[in-house]
Amino acid sequence: MATKRFMTLPRHILEGEKAHPEATGELSSILLQLGLAAKLISLEVNKAGLANIIGFTGQENVHGEQVKKLDIFAHEMLIKAMDHGGHFCVMASEEEEDIIHLPPNKKIGKYVLLFDPLDGSSNIDANISIGTIFSIYKRISTGNGPGTLEDCLQPGYKQEVAGYIVYGSSTIFVYTTGHGVYGFTLDPAFGEFLLSHDNIKIPKNGRIYSLNEGNYFSWPKGLKDYIKYLQSNYYDGKPYQARYVGSMVADIHRTLLYGGIFIYPGDRRNPKGKLRLCYECNPMAFIVEAAGGRATDGKQRILEKKPEALHERTPIYIGSEEDVLLVEKFLRESREAY
Ligand SMILES: O=P(O)(O)OC[C@H]1O[C@](O)(COP(=O)(O)O)[C@@H](O)[C@@H]1O
Ligand SMILES: [Mg+2]
Numbered sequence: 001m002a003t004k005r006f007m008t009l010p011r012h013i014l015e016g017e018k019a020h021p022e023a024t025g026e027l028s029s030i031l032l033q034l035g036l037a038a039k040l041i042s043l044e045v046n047k048a049g050l051a052n053i054i055g056f057t058g059q060e061n062v063h064g065e066q067v068k069k070l071d072i073f074a075h076e077m078l079i080k081a082m083d084h085g086g087h088f089c090v091m092a093s094e095e096e097e098d099i100i101h102l103p104p105n106k107k108i109g110k111y112v113l114l115f116d117p118l119d120g121s122s123n124i125d126a127n128i129s130i131g132t133i134f135s136i137y138k139r140i141s142t143g144n145g146p147g148t149l150e151d152c153l154q155p156g157y158k159q160e161v162a163g164y165i166v167y168g169s170s171t172i173f174v175y176t177t178g179h180g181v182y183g184f185t186l187d188p189a190f191g192e193f194l195l196s197h198d199n200i201k202i203p204k205n206g207r208i209y210s211l212n213e214g215n216y217f218s219w220p221k222g223l224k225d226y227i228k229y230l231q232s233n234y235y236d237g238k239p240y241q242a243r244y245v246g247s248m249v250a251d252i253h254r255t256l257l258y259g260g261i262f263i264y265p266g267d268r269r270n271p272k273g274k275l276r277l278c279y280e281c282n283p284m285a286f287i288v289e290a291a292g293g294r295a296t297d298g299k300q301r302i303l304e305k306k307p308e309a310l311h312e313r314t315p316i317y318i319g320s321e322e323d324v325l326l327v328e329k330f331l332r333e334s335r336e337a338y
């Protein structure tokens with residue numbers, strides 16, 4: 001049996017940089033710092049069940065949802081960890097309505113950071129997996145001053161790096177620069193992320209479908225037909241399986257490893273669905289495509305959508321290539337708006 005190379009996240013990042021002599025090392029520094037923030041958030045997530053830590057802040061976020069303490073902690077931790085390295089010109093977080101400027105006395109860099117500090121936060125109290133999602137772009141605004149909203153509203157194919165961290169049965173850090181997807185599991189005793197998932201490739205099709213079936217009556221007809229088709233057919237001689245965590249980051253992590261499809265559709269009540277293009281769908285689409293999968297809104301590739309607003313939502317069909325192609329066919333053939 002081949003032995004696995006003992007590879008830490010920092011060593012992997014630095015070896016990747018050496019393979020690109022033109023690299024300035026800036027993306028490496030950013031990733032190393034994100035790794036540190038991930039460890040600090042992970043430590044706090046592991047304490048979330050302690051009664052004196054957890055609780056509502058009583059505030060609402062920009063989406064009108066109640067925000068828990070841990071969302072705020074993760075949001076602030078990421079800003080604190082990332083705002084002083086001199087690499088960014090602007091940042092944006094799912095938890096803040098407007099773009100986030102760097103502190104006035106800090107060096108302005110050429111990169112843009114977008115993040116969902118805590119995804120699946122309604123699951124915190126039930127000890128269910130949650131995560132952090134991030135996206136890095138190059139600035140497009142001219143000059144050396146602070147970045148602008150336009151820098152944050154770039155189509156997803158322009159991402160330089162995307163990644164996520166799942167705080168689950170273990171903590172895993174997954175990232176891609178568009179070439180190869182790599183996963184690192186945190187060794188809690190050692191305090192280091194170790195390469196556990198080398199060059200992840202998503203299976204071409206899978207047995208698992210994942211979506212909130214509670215919304216069935218509002219779905220477009222094509223989606224109803226597709227799910228009925230799965231329920232009345234077999235995958236490799238066995239029935240299809242439904243799995244839905246309710247944390248996008250965890251549902252897509254499973255889809256990446258096992259194959260299948262994750263869907264958050266547009267429906268009659270919410271034509272644009274629920275998930276955010278800039279903070280959730282673009283980074284996950286970049287990762288899934290880099291692993292050989294597919295991500296669309298039912299008609300258009302997610303990564304080619306031009307965001308019009310920071311908190312814009314989009315329907316998403318993401319996962320194994322053949323499964324996404326099949327649901328798109330059902331949607332097209334139903335001839336109903338979707
Ligand atoms: O409860 P629903 O409608 O199924 O929505 C679940 C979705 O909402 C989210 O929790 C939204 O993300 P946030 O927790 O970052 O707001 C996704 O992670 C998840 O896929
Ligand atoms: Mg989210």
Ligand SMILES: [Mg+2]
Nearest residue numbers: 094116118119
């Ligand atoms: Mg969130």
